[in-house]
Amino acid sequence: MTTLSVPASRPHTPRLLKSRAAGKLLLLALVTAVLLPLLHGGSWPHHLTVSLDKPLTSASNWVIDNRDSHPLFLYFFGYISNAVVLSVRAVYLTLLAAGWTGVTVFAALVAWRVAGVRLAAGTALAFLACGALGMWVPTMQTLALMVVAVLASVLTGALLGLAAGLSDRLDRALRPVLDTMQVLPAFAYLLPVVLVFGIGVPAAVLATVVYAAPPMARLTALGLRGADPEVLEAVESLGATRRQRLLTARIPLARGELLLGLNQTIMMALSMAVIASVIGAGGLGDRVYQALASVDVGQALAAGIPIVLLAIVLDRVTGAAGAADDTGSRTIGWPYALAVTAAVALATRLLHGLNWPTGFSLGIAAPVNRAVDWMTAHLYSGVPVVGGTADWAGHFTTWILDPLRGGLQWLPWWSVLLIVAALAWLIGTWATALTAVLAMAAIGVLGVWDPALDTLSQVLAAVAVTLVLGFATGIAAARSDRVERVLRPVLDVFQTMPQFVYLIPVVALFGVGRAPAVAAAVVYALPAVVRITAQGLRQVDPAALESARSLGATGRQQLWQVQLPLARRSLLLALNQGVVLVLAVVIIGGLVGGGALGYNVAFGLAQGDLATGLVAGAAIVCLGLMLDRVTQPTERRTKKGA
Amino acid sequence: MRRRTTTALVGSLVLLTATGCGAADMTKQASPFANAGGAKSVTLSVQSWVGAQSNVAVAQYLLEHELGYRVDTVQVDEVPAWDALSQGRVDAILEDWGHPDQEKRYVEDKKTIARAGDLGVTGHIGWFVPTYLAQQHPDITDWKNLNKYAGLFRTAESGGKGQLMDGSPSYVTNDKALVANLKLNYQVVFAGSEAAQITQMKQFAKEKKPFLTYWYAPQWLFKKVPMTEVKLPPYKDGCDADAAKVACSYPHTPLQKYLNAGFARSGGKAAAFLKKFRWTTEDQNEVSLMIADQKLSPEDAAKKWVDSHPQVWKKWLP
Numbered sequence: 001m002t003t004l005s006v007p008a009s010r011p012h013t014p015r016l017l018k019s020r021a022a023g024k025l026l027l028l029a030l031v032t033a034v035l036l037p038l039l040h041g042g043s044w045p046h047h048l049t050v051s052l053d054k055p056l057t058s059a060s061n062w063v064i065d066n067r068d069s070h071p072l073f074l075y076f077f078g079y080i081s082n083a084v085v086l087s088v089r090a091v092y093l094t095l096l097a098a099g100w101t102g103v104t105v106f107a108a109l110v111a112w113r114v115a116g117v118r119l120a121a122g123t124a125l126a127f128l129a130c131g132a133l134g135m136w137v138p139t140m141q142t143l144a145l146m147v148v149a150v151l152a153s154v155l156t157g158a159l160l161g162l163a164a165g166l167s168d169r170l171d172r173a174l175r176p177v178l179d180t181m182q183v184l185p186a187f188a189y190l191l192p193v194v195l196v197f198g199i200g201v202p203a204a205v206l207a208t209v210v211y212a213a214p215p216m217a218r219l220t221a222l223g224l225r226g227a228d229p230e231v232l233e234a235v236e237s238l239g240a241t242r243r244q245r246l247l248t249a250r251i252p253l254a255r256g257e258l259l260l261g262l263n264q265t266i267m268m269a270l271s272m273a274v275i276a277s278v279i280g281a282g283g284l285g286d287r288v289y290q291a292l293a294s295v296d297v298g299q300a301l302a303a304g305i306p307i308v309l310l311a312i313v314l315d316r317v318t319g320a321a322g323a324a325d326d327t328g329s330r331t332i333g334w335p336y337a338l339a340v341t342a343a344v345a346l347a348t349r350l351l352h353g354l355n356w357p358t359g360f361s362l363g364i365a366a367p368v369n370r371a372v373d374w375m376t377a378h379l380y381s382g383v384p385v386v387g388g389t390a391d392w393a394g395h396f397t398t399w400i401l402d403p404l405r406g407g408l409q410w411l412p413w414w415s416v417l418l419i420v421a422a423l424a425w426l427i428g429t430w431a432t433a434l435t436a437v438l439a440m441a442a443i444g445v446l447g448v449w450d451p452a453l454d455t456l457s458q459v460l461a462a463v464a465v466t467l468v469l470g471f472a473t474g475i476a477a478a479r480s481d482r483v484e485r486v487l488r489p490v491l492d493v494f495q496t497m498p499q500f501v502y503l504i505p506v507v508a509l510f511g512v513g514r515a516p517a518v519a520a521a522v523v524y525a526l527p528a529v530v531r532i533t534a535q536g537l538r539q540v541d542p543a544a545l546e547s548a549r550s551l552g553a554t555g556r557q558q559l560w561q562v563q564l565p566l567a568r569r570s571l572l573l574a575l576n577q578g579v580v581l582v583l584a585v586v587i588i589g590g591l592v593g594g595g596a597l598g599y600n601v602a603f604g605l606a607q608g609d610l611a612t613g614l615v616a617g618a619a620i621v622c623l624g625l626m627l628d629r630v631t632q633p634t635e636r637r638t639k640k641g642a
Numbered sequence: 643m644r645r646r647t648t649t650a651l652v653g654s655l656v657l658l659t660a661t662g663c664g665a666a667d668m669t670k671q672a673s674p675f676a677n678a679g680g681a682k683s684v685t686l687s688v689q690s691w692v693g694a695q696s697n698v699a700v701a702q703y704l705l706e707h708e709l710g711y712r713v714d715t716v717q718v719d720e721v722p723a724w725d726a727l728s729q730g731r732v733d734a735i736l737e738d739w740g741h742p743d744q745e746k747r748y749v750e751d752k753k754t755i756a757r758a759g760d761l762g763v764t765g766h767i768g769w770f771v772p773t774y775l776a777q778q779h780p781d782i783t784d785w786k787n788l789n790k791y792a793g794l795f796r797t798a799e800s801g802g803k804g805q806l807m808d809g810s811p812s813y814v815t816n817d818k819a820l821v822a823n824l825k826l827n828y829q830v831v832f833a834g835s836e837a838a839q840i841t842q843m844k845q846f847a848k849e850k851k852p853f854l855t856y857w858y859a860p861q862w863l864f865k866k867v868p869m870t871e872v873k874l875p876p877y878k879d880g881c882d883a884d885a886a887k888v889a890c891s892y893p894h895t896p897l898q899k900y901l902n903a904g905f906a907r908s909g910g911k912a913a914a915f916l917k918k919f920r921w922t923t924e925d926q927n928e929v930s931l932m933i934a935d936q937k938l939s940p941e942d943a944a945k946k947w948v949d950s951h952p953q954v955w956k957k958w959l960p
Contacts, residue, residue, distance in 0.1 A: 064725070064747070068752070068754075084674075085674045086674070088674040089674035089675075092674060092675060141675055144674070144675075194722065194725075198725055198726060198729045198731060199716075199718050199722045199723070199725060199726035199729075199731055199732075200716075200726060200729075200731040201674050201675075277717065279722070280716045280717070280718045280722070280726060280731065282675055282714070282716055286715075286716060286717055289717050290688060290695070290715075290717045292835070292837050293688075293690040293691070293692070293695065293717065293835070293836060293837055295837045295840055295841055295934065296934075296937055298937070299937075299939070365937065365939075366937065369937055376845070377848075380845055380848075390845070393798070394797075394798040397798035397799065398798050402798075402801075503835075503837075503838070504837055504838070504841060507837075507838045507841040507842060508841050508845070511797075511842055511845060512799070512807065512831070512833045512834070512838050512839065512841075512842040513797070513798060513799040513831070514799065515798075516838075589834075590811075590834050591834040591835045591838065592833070592834050592835065592838040593799065593831060593832060593833045593834050593838060593842075594834065595831075595832060595834075599811060599832055599834060602811045602834065603811035605719065605722070606719040606720070606721065606722070606810065606811045606812030607719075607721050607811065607812065608721040608722055608725065
């Protein structure tokens with residue numbers, strides 16, 4: 001992933017901070033003391049809930065009954081749906097017509113054009129590997145879906161970003177919307193899209209746009225706002241109109257940000273491609289999902305690897321395009337690239353046919369499955385001294401998850417709100433505290449207080465484990481170049497591997513329940529935490545370290561007294577990212593026995609039950625919002641996935 | 643400037659509606675991947691259990707190799723699959739376990755889905771314990787004795803009660819109501835997916851641990867982990883009508899096939915073939931076992947079965 005810049009330090013005076021913190025807490029305590037006689041303990045009071053079952057069920061029935069006849073569908077959603085289907089189909093047919101050689105050659109030429117020879121070779125190899133794994137057609141389906149989804153996201157994001165970049169008022173209005181879109185776990189809002197568009201590609205593309213457009217919007221706005229004022233003034237003095245100024249100066253100056261936005265959008269769209277398989281998106285995601293249904297980890301991996309390869313290739317190529325300046329690496333022209341592609345495609349058509357030759361394939365499924373079987377046979381139970389993974393999972397559930405859930409559900413509801421308010425206020429402003437409290441209260445009003453706290457307990461446990469492991473690994477990576485070099489490809493793979501691939505191995509190791517959900521979440525969130533931690537520590541001002549060293553500080557003292565305090569903001573960002581990513585997977589954990597809100601969303605999707613699914617989805621969104629605000633460093637980050 | 647844009651926008655919208663590119667029909671929404679490259683194609687929905695994969699694998703193999711179609715498969719849960727079928731995003735469901743609401747809505751009222759006859763397999767849902775456990779405690783197979791054994795089935799997830807493991811949220815189940823209405827000291831724990839449930843059952847069986855699970859036949863897993871059904875109060879017609887008051891076992895359901903109505907009329911040989919597709923529980927299990935246990939790809943498993951049972955499938959060809 002491209003570099004994430006985190007300001008290294010912020011001047012502050014601890015004593016002032018402490019007294020302000022104390023003041024905030026005192027105020028909260030005072031408010032509570034006044035309100036206390038009015039409150040009573042226990043779970044969220046029933047009379048403060050609103051049941052949405054009836055209206056949601058009737059809304060869902062209305063949509064299904066009117067989908068074939070109502071003008072809203074015939075003349076609006078129907079067009080959108082048709083447009084998506086037609087464009088995905090057009091891209092897919094083009095890819096098929098180019099054949100495997102045509103697509104590979106074209107991709108390599110594009111990579112060569114924008115990013116040099118090494119990446120071109122890598123790109124070609126990646127595409128050939130997709131074919132060799134027997135995944136050529138699904139890869140093309142995913143690619144077709146991605147092209148359309150990314151174009152739509154980029155267009156939407158750029159328009160929003162343009163608006164926010166040019167108008168301060170729109171910027172203020174859009175910011176909370178984009179913030180919210182970025183903390184929503186995608187799994188939570190699949191259901192409403194499905195209801196309107198039905199299972200399949202249009203729903204998948206639209207869900208992807210919601211998920212992937214915000215980084216583009218944010219970075220576009222950032223780029224436009226960041227344009228050098230002197231250049232703008234110069235352009236203005238030449239008598240350029242508003243529009244000319246925008247097109248000739250501001251947009252070209254924002255090129256770096258725009259390309260970074262494209263890069264982020266592509267990464268997020270790819271990660272969505274798999275989640276969207278739950279609503280019938282087809283392609284590689286569907287292969288992963290089908291393989292999991294027959295408990296075939298090897299086959300799931302065979303479909304997951306092309307996704308990882310696509311992600312790495314697209315990331316590197318768009319990243320290189322963003323980094324390259326205009327004069328470098330002009331190797332071949334576009335017409336030439338197209339002509340070569342057409343020639344190669346024609347030649348293959350005449351020689352062999354366009355389908356991937358069935359002879360060239362790698363069977364990785366069998367050895368992978370043997371490895372998984374060995375692991376589960378030997379690690380699940382009965383390992384001397386340390387006990388098997390099943391015992392660990394049992395202990396983890398009984399000693400950590402159960403008390404945590406019990407404790408949270410035992411706490412009086414108002415005290416939970418109070419804790420949320422205190423945490424959010426201490427780390428942010430009164431506005432973030434208010435958002436967090438309102439989000440938490442909304443969960444209670446929706447009537448899913450208990451399952452939400454169950455989910456919360458899983459998130460807290462997973463985040464704690466992730467932070468311990470992530471900070472330790474991050475510190476190691478920051479202190480040794482060799483460790484970082486070894487870690488980098490591993491992190492790349494874990495970060496881009498679809499979450500679903502983890503689900504079955506964790507069941508095989510930890511059994512059914514909340515423990516495997518937590519384990520999958522830890523694996524998924526760890527890379528981002530490690531990355532941000534390592535980067536934050538490395539960016540600590542060398543002068544500060546130097547002076548500490550000259551004062552004779554030991555390595556441990558340097559770490560604890562200089563590096564960690566100075567990297568505080570990065571560490572907070574790592575925490576925030578960890579929380580958001582963990583929540584996304586803990587919910588999917590509903591598919592392996594995690595229960596709580598995730599199960600309700602899965603149930604809603606599977607049974608077409610809008611009342612259960614949407615309420616749980618909304619609660620997850622609120623939970624995400626609350627967790628984000630409670631852990632949010634004062635300055636906004638620019639993206640979700642890192 | 644701003645007004646001009648708005649006018650242009652409204653103008654083009656009006657134009658678009660007035661010139662009437664016509665209504666977009668939400669009942670004719672084929673998958674964008676269908677019929678690619680001039681090939682005739684069929685889109686089949688696959689449900690998450692392995693039996694459904696076997697039906698689809700064999701149908702796909704024969705459609706491709708005997709009838710020259712190209713087959714796309716999409717994994718969809720049961721209820722959304724009905725929705726997808728009515729919109730034409732998939733052409734067929736080959737194994738339906740009974741969804742009366744959906745049948746009424748789509749087959750009878752809207753007529754966007756057509757019946758395509760029996761699959762030939764009869765499905766049954768029930769509660770099962772592994773046979774090694776039933777041999778140790780012969781009386782465990784009656785629901786009246788289940789409370790006595792609740793302690794045996796306790797796990798970290800079941801909170802002091804016995805654990806009754808349920809499967810995917812997409813499955814037809816009354817288990818929560820059953821546990822409450824039969825006053826059983828059990829906690830229903832949802833594995834969340836069939837894959838998770840099978841993985842867990844295999845782990846339990848390897849160590850000969852006791853477990854109680856929602857499960858169903860036909861299922862290939864019975865060959866690997868022999869299980870005995872627990873007797874619940876007998877099923878009578880309509881005893882499961884009120885979801886909150888259910889206190890009886892599950893029915894035996896002859897599994898059904900359904901086609902998109904348009905496809906059933908004009909789907910040519912493919913539609914005719916899918917209507918005739920009909921095999922036995924043993925046939926299905928044979929393919930399922932190859933897919934799920936021997937880890938053959940669905941295509942290889944289908945090929946093996948097709949090569950060895952020509953007398954069965956020759957009758958399906960139109």
